[in-house]
Amino acid sequence: MIDTISRFLRAVAFAVLALFGMAMALVFMISTAIAVGILYIVAKVRGKPFGVRAYWSQRQTSRPGTFRPGATPPFTPARGDVIDVEAREVR
Numbered sequence: 001m002i003d004t005i006s007r008f009l010r011a012v013a014f015a016v017l018a019l020f021g022m023a024m025a026l027v028f029m030i031s032t033a034i035a036v037g038i039l040y041i042v043a044k045v046r047g048k049p050f051g052v053r054a055y056w057s058q059r060q061t062s063r064p065g066t067f068r069p070g071a072t073p074p075f076t077p078a079r080g081d082v083i084d085v086e087a088r089e090v091r
Helices: 002-046 053-063
Strands: none
Touching: none
8 A cells, every 4th residue: 555655656756847847948939939939030031031041141141250151261181081090088
């Protein structure tokens, strides 16, 4: 009998924690939707396109000295893609 009550209490505690976690996820999703909505409205008011590609290109071109898509990268590796890295222990 005691074992049954203990299992029941554990199940109830697990269910409460699961519901609390789902509520937190719901709050996060709602706040994210509100933030994206605000960004969309601001983009429309400014007359700029709203989207990941437009946002990324705008962020890349707004910082001086950073790599812009389509431009020559500031550093080109001497070899091809790095597929292996050698690590040495420093004593």
